[in-house]
Every structure is written in structure tokens, then in C-alpha cells.
Amino acid sequence: MKVYPYYLFDRDADLSYYEGRFWSPQGKQITIVAVASDRDWAAYVGTDAPDSRREIDTCKWAASYGCKLSVEDAKHFFPDIKLPYRG
Numbered sequence: 565m566k567v568y569p570y571y572l573f574d575r576d577a578d579l580s581y582y583e584g585r586f587w588s589p590q591g592k593q594i595t596i597v598a599v600a601s602d603r604d605w606a607a608y609v610g611t612d613a614p615d616s617r618r619e620i621d622t623c624k625w626a627a628s629y630g631c632k633l634s635v636e637d638a639k640h641f642f643p644d645i646k647l648p649y650r651g
Contacts, residue, residue, distance in 0.1 A: 584623045585641060593622040597630070598642045606650040607638035 584597035598607045610626025633641075635649045 582623065582627055583642065584626070586619050586623060588619070593617075593619065595619075595623045595626045595630075596633070596641050597623050597627045598638070598645060599627050600645060600647060604648045604650040605638075605642075605645050607633040607642060609633060 580599055580601050582597055582599055584595050586593070586595045588594075593612045594609070595611075596607060596609045598605055608626050608630030610622070610630030613621040613625030616622060616625070635651075638649060639645075
């Protein structure tokens, strides 16, 4: 089983939490993040946050502006999240 770089973010004002996987091939950042509330969750994929080189910024940028994953892809990357997937 492949191990991915893993991040947990603090909760924000909406009581959401974030977790993600991060890669940086040849200086280009890419991340897949899960955004969960107490009721449901969704996952997004995104690349470099504008004007940033910090991994956490890219993860947060993808959570806000990334492309939403299908439920099948999201569950592949985040199999332990048992909440309903946000459609």
C-alpha cells in the first residue's frame, strides 16, 4: 500500500475540518483534500495556490477552489470518513 503525505487542518468557524494528501513533483504542487462538517463531507483536487509555496496554502486553496471528486474517487482517498458524501 502506498503512503501519501498527510495533513490535518484545524477546524474553521463553520466547524468544518480538513484532511488531505499532498504531492510536489518537480516543484509543482498538487493536493487532494476532504472537507467535512458534522453532517457530510466532500473532496477536491487542486494545484498550486496562487503566489504560494507553502503546502498548507495549496491544501486550503484546493478546498475552496478545486475540482470536486466523484464519490468513488473521494472514498478511494479517504476511506475512513463515514459521513454521507455531499452531492
